[in-house]
Structures are given as C-alpha cells and as structure tokens.
Amino acid sequence: MKLFKQLSLLFISTALVACSLKTADSMTSKNMISKNRVLQNTAFSQIQKKWQLESIDGTPISAEISSTLAIDPQRQATGRLACNNFFxxxxxxxxxxxxxxxxxxxxxxxxxxxxxxxxxxxxxxxRSEINFTNNRLSLTGQKHTLIYRADR
Known part of the structure; x- marks a missing residue:
C-alpha cells in the first residue's frame, strides 16, 4: 500500500510538471508568432509605397527603362516589369x-x-529575400538581386 501511495504521488507530480512545461512552451510559441507578426507588419509599413528599379545585380538600369513596383495597404502589388504592367x-x-x-x-x-x-x-x-537600407529596397532571388529606390 505504501508503494502504491508513493507511485501515485510520483505520477501526479510528474503530470503537473509536464502540464506546466507544455503551457510554458505554448506561451513561448505564441510570443514568437506574435513577434513575427509585428516584424512582418513593420516590414510591410516600410515597403508600402512606390519603388523605381535602380539596378539588377549591381548594373544600373537606363533612365529610359521604367520598371516599378507599387504596394498598397491592401497588400496588392502593381507596377511595370519593363514593357508590361503586372499585378x-x-x-x-x-x-x-x-x-x-x-x-x-x-x-x-x-x-x-x-x-x-x-x-x-x-x-x-x-520568394526573394527582402532588405531595406537608405530608402532602398533590395530583393535577392535565386539568381538575381534587384535594387529599388523609393519613388519621389
């Protein structure tokens, strides 16, 4: 009987510890998701404007070529590739x-x-990696890097 009581106490305390760890993991996971949303919203607010393509792989784009990217508050992207419009x-x-x-x-x-x-x-x-520096938007894809400047 004494062994049964000891095993019961051991089981109950193990279950309580496991439950508290699960709650802590859940809270950490929720905090990470929340933090990621804040970062995504911050990034979105920084790119929510019209951009003009400045260079591809470090090579400047001729002034005669207009390639743009515009991002609106509803997360719609529109612009010009080079001679065709996109959305x-x-x-x-x-x-x-x-x-x-x-x-x-x-x-x-x-x-x-x-x-x-x-x-x-x-x-x-x-999917392209996105970076911001000095009013510039850098999109790095698998083969190419596009640098856009904020349109005035």
Missing part, C-alpha cells in the same frame, strides 16, 4: 517577399527590355 497579391513571410498569383499584360518585348522583364518577373514571382 498580384503581396506575401511577406520570414523576411521574404513574393507576389502571388501574378498576372501581366502580354506586349512583345525585345532585346534588353525583354531581359529585364524576365529577370524582374522571376524575382517577384518567386
């Missing part, structure tokens, strides 16, 4: 950006305009 829904996740369900006009582009169009479309359509 889609912005996704921010873990310091990355992606334009989901991206659609665009289908005008024929040639030469450098076509190259820029393909690169910009690829970076925006796939």
């Amino acid at each position: 889609g829904r912005l996704e921010l996740k873990d310091n990355t950006l992606k334009i989901d369900q991206m659609g665009s006009t289908r005008m024929l582009c040639a030469g450098v305009m076509n190259e820029i169009e393909m690169i910009v479309s690829s970076v925006l359509n796939n």
Whole structure:
C-alpha cells in the first residue's frame, strides 16, 4: 500500500510538471508568432509605397527603362516589369517577399527590355529575400538581386 501511495504521488507530480512545461512552451510559441507578426507588419509599413528599379545585380538600369513596383495597404502589388504592367497579391513571410498569383499584360518585348522583364518577373514571382537600407529596397532571388529606390 505504501508503494502504491508513493507511485501515485510520483505520477501526479510528474503530470503537473509536464502540464506546466507544455503551457510554458505554448506561451513561448505564441510570443514568437506574435513577434513575427509585428516584424512582418513593420516590414510591410516600410515597403508600402512606390519603388523605381535602380539596378539588377549591381548594373544600373537606363533612365529610359521604367520598371516599378507599387504596394498598397491592401497588400496588392502593381507596377511595370519593363514593357508590361503586372499585378498580384503581396506575401511577406520570414523576411521574404513574393507576389502571388501574378498576372501581366502580354506586349512583345525585345532585346534588353525583354531581359529585364524576365529577370524582374522571376524575382517577384518567386520568394526573394527582402532588405531595406537608405530608402532602398533590395530583393535577392535565386539568381538575381534587384535594387529599388523609393519613388519621389
């Protein structure tokens, strides 16, 4: 009987400790999710404007070529790739950006305009790492890095 009481006490105390650990883990997880949402909202407020493409992989874009990205409060992204307009829904996740369900006009582009169009479309359509410095937005994709400056 004494052994039964000791085992019962051991079981109950183990269960109580396990429950308290689970609650602590749950609270930590909720805090991390909340902190991630705050960071995502902060990042969103910083990019919620119109951007002008400045360079691709460190090479400046000619002033004659207009490639833009505009992000509105409803997380809609619109702009110009190089010769075609585009639109889609912005996704921010873990310091990355992606334009989901991206659609665009289908005008024929040639030469450098076509190259820029393909690169910009690829970076925006796939998950790209996002960084901000000195009024610049940097999107680093699998193969290319786009640098945008805030449009005045």
